Amino acid sequence: MASKEGHSLLTDQQRRSLVAYNHLTYLLYVISYFTAGILWILPIVMNYAKRREADGTWLATHFDWQIKTFWYSIVFFFIGAMIMIFALGGLGVSVLADSGNIAIGSVLFTGLGIMIMFFTFIWHLYRIVRGWIALTDNRPVP
Template structure:
């Protein structure tokens, strides 16, 4: 019986560590709205820790965060290029709203202990 409990605590310890990492990454992405460099830190952490989350519900959060970063970067580049045609403002605003939506949706799913759909 004690071995069963020891095995369960051994298996949940890495998942608890990954939960904290996912939470920190959501915070870093949110902070990147004010301090851009935190998004770079978060993407590095996502790539370093994603393989540890394979097969768990947290894997979807790592993938969600990675996609959010790269698509946001792409939208930012498109906004910069189209800024000279005056449509860049609209692209930037849409990208900003989309980024906030992704962070909030991911965090809410994380807070409920669910994978991101």
């Protein structure tokens, strides 16, 4: 019978392998910050490839945590970028229309877009660090 945390669903070897795998995916997320996000796609692919092997165990929370972190980060970063692009377009219109009001609004919206993107960056980093600490402590993430 499986324990509450699903420890008996995996052999010790399987558990160690999935823990090491998760350490690698967390590391790749951190390294991706120094590669302009180029490595960002690799850990998400890796998480989808192995997540079913951890079903019913505390390790499944780490796969889901990283997948959700990736997708929410993409959505919020995209929203921030779209606001910024829209605002910069408004700034161009304000120059053509010689309108100070449109320019002020555009600058404010550009700031909002940048703030959303910055918040997303910090939130993503927080979730990677929080998840990695939980994995190091051999416990699930919420």
